[in-house]
Amino acid sequence: MSQEGLLRPGIAQIRVLDMDEAITHYVERIGLDMVGKGEDGRVYLKGYDEFHHHSVVLREADTAGIDFFAFKADSQQSVDAFRKRIEAYGLEVDDVPAGEQPGTGARIGFTVPSGHRIELFAHMDLSDQAPDTRNPYIWKSEPRGMRAQRMDHCLLYGPNIDKVEEFFTQVLDFHLPERVDLPDGTLAIWMTVSNKAHDIAFVNHPEPGKLHHLAFFLENWNDIGHAADLMSRYDISRDVGPTRHGITRGQTIYFFDPSGNRNEVFAGGYTAYKDHPVRVWDHNNVGRGIFYYERQLNDAFLSVVT
Ligand SMILES: [Fe+2]
Structure with a gap:
């Protein structure tokens, strides 16, 4: 079960x-x-x-x-x-x-x-710096920088996406809120074990084991704008955004760490219940799915991974 x-x-x-x-x-x-x-x-x-x-x-x-x-x-x-x-x-x-x-x-x-x-x-100790649970403040010490609340999800690039979907859904009990189907097969899958639009996602790619991005959750669209301000102030390499994804509906910026790993700051996103039908995007609309305002992919999205 x-x-x-x-x-x-x-x-x-x-x-x-x-x-x-x-x-x-x-x-x-x-x-x-x-x-x-x-x-x-x-x-x-x-x-x-x-x-x-x-x-x-x-x-x-x-x-x-x-x-x-x-x-x-x-x-x-x-x-x-x-x-x-x-x-x-x-x-x-x-x-x-x-x-x-x-x-x-x-x-x-x-x-x-x-x-x-x-x-x-199964086990990880609670942190000494964990949020309060009795009469809690919103935060204990004032959030710094982009004010990331938590590590949220990752998007991974590799082959055999159909098998990956089968494994995560049948063996680990994930469900699939959203996918991109190209004429010759599935390009990408977004999967979750929660009510979040995704906890992990995969894009079909010939090289195995690649990282597309690691994402951090921000509270809202204003914080996405604040993150963009910091990227210009500190000359952080920015890929795309501030913009929005059609897929997941998250508000987003893609940028790079000094080693070339792509990061994302992400806010919003719809609530995904397990009994919802899968949202499916086709090749004519995938640009709007990935970048809702630009309505087209940039070259880096499909090619730059670490
Ligand atoms: Fe993401």
């Missing part, structure tokens, strides 16, 4: 070329809090409105991109049950011991048919 709500976005581990530049970008500009640095040099970050220890991990490496995207489950029993279903589907599952990241319990990992490593875990 399919059950909603057992998983949610947990951790994105991103590769960066220069850690000092990356910290300035993600902490000072996007506004995440730095919660720790490991002995191996990895840096742990969270948004001011996130309860758990961290949601973004930066790892210095020779190439940019994404190491893995992890979903947090509601319990270890759920992780164990998913493990059986993943193995029955035919994917190999490996184990990451508790404590490999601070405050984080044991994780399982596997590679989906697009070449991306996905992980599941």
Whole structure:
């Protein structure tokens, strides 16, 4: 039986070329809090409105991109049950011991048919800097930079999108609010385990394991404008926006971190219930789907990935 709500976005581990530049970008500009640095040099970050220890991990490496995207489950029993279903589907599952990241319990990992490593875990400590829960203020310390509330979703590029959809919907109980169908097959899928328009999305692409963007949630359209002001002030490389997506209806800016990883700041988006029909875009309208105001894709959207 399919059950909603057992998983949610947990951790994105991103590769960066220069850690000092990356910290300035993600902490000072996007506004995440730095919660720790490991002995191996990895840096742990969270948004001011996130309860758990961290949601973004930066790892210095020779190439940019994404190491893995992890979903947090509601319990270890759920992780164990998913493990059986993943193995029955035919994917190999490996184990990451508790404590490999601070405050984080044991994780399982596997590679989906697009070449991306996905992980599941049940436990993460609550952060000392978590939002208040008793008579709470909106925030404890004044949000910084673009005022990112949380890590929201990622868009990944790789092959075998039909298989990816089958795996996420049949094995991990995601549902699919939206897709782009070209005459020769599916170009892109937006999938969710919540009421958000997407928790993860994929675009068909010949090279496996690529990152298109990692997105951070802002409160509203005014904050998207404020983020654009900061991008000009600090000479941050901007790709597209401020604009709006027809797909998800989110308000958005795409921009790049100093290593070339694309980021997004995202606000709004519709509510996605599991019993809604799938919204489908065809090749004549995909430009409006991706960029609602421009009504056409830019070259970078389909070609620049890390
Ligand atoms: Fe996005």
